[in-house]
Amino acid sequence: MSGMRVDAKVVMLGKESVGKTSLVERYVHHRFLVGPYQNTIGAAFVAKPIQVGEKVITLGIWVRSHETLKSVKTKCILLSLICVFWSFLDLTDSSSFQRARFWVKELQNCEEHCKIYLCGTKSDLIQGDRSLRQIDYHDTQDFAEEIGAQHFETSSKTGSNVGESRHACKKIQTCVLAEETGVNLGQKKESYFYSCCNSN
Numbered sequence: 001m002s003g004m005r006v007d008a009k010v011v012m013l014g015k016e017s018v019g020k021t022s023l024v025e026r027y028v029h030h031r032f033l034v035g036p037y038q039n040t041i042g043a044a045f046v047a048k049p050i051q052v053g054e055k056v057i058t059l060g061i062w063v064r065s066h067e068t069l070k071s072v073k074t075k076c077i078l079l080s081l082i083c084v085f086w087s088f089l090d091l092t093d094s095s096s097f098q099r100a101r102f103w104v105k106e107l108q109n110c111e112e113h114c115k116i117y118l119c120g121t122k123s124d125l126i127q128g129d130r131s132l133r134q135i136d137y138h139d140t141q142d143f144a145e146e147i148g149a150q151h152f153e154t155s156s157k158t159g160s161n162v163g164e165s166r167h168a169c170k171k172i173q174t175c176v177l178a179e180e181t182g183v184n185l186g187q188k189k190e191s192y193f194y195s196c197c198n199s200n
Ligand SMILES: Nc1nc2c(ncn2[C@@H]2O[C@H](COP(=O)(O)OP(=O)(O)OP(=O)(O)O)[C@@H](O)[C@H]2O)c(=O)[nH]1
Pocket: 014, 015, 016, 017, 018, 019, 020, 021, 022, 023, 033, 034, 036, 037, 038, 039, 040, 041, 063, 064, 065, 066, 121, 122, 123, 124, 125, 154, 155, 156, 157, 158
């Protein structure tokens, strides 16, 4: 294998500490990391090869911290890859909904028909104590319908509904199979994280 192709670009956007990295950890490595919270500086990247029928395609998943949205917009225009954006909401933090709305608007200004998923996080916390819920499910669903997005609530801690997230990724794969685009990322053979500075 001379290098790794990325067939689709998936960009995780959301307020700091909303749970982007944890969802990727759960999806890619089937684990939830405990310990002190460490914020993402700039961005992180993980490549995830997935078998689709007879074929292996690779998702390039970028976790972006809030201050790098401008560069995401630029890349959205420049890259020929299929590009899908996930906008995250922490179900226990109402301000994360406002931030998600803002970013959706920004993304649509950049590319009107870009594919967006709305992902509520930390659902285990509200299952333990419903009074912690600060974002109403129906409000988010209404917003999702308004922008033509899909919406689901997940817990990276328990793995709840991450299967749904995986289902969403299968939709990405279908698009990728139709497009057959890719970019060489070098010699890496396994799923891996590395700093954003080298990810472009
Ligand atoms: N209970 C619970 N805690 C979660 C969940 N997902 C993330 N967390 C916690 O929320 C904190 C932030 O999670 P991260 O995944 O690092 O958040 P992030 O959005 O990548 O944060 P930035 O790097 O600042 O952008 C960590 O302390 C996680 O353990 C979840 O599903 N349930």
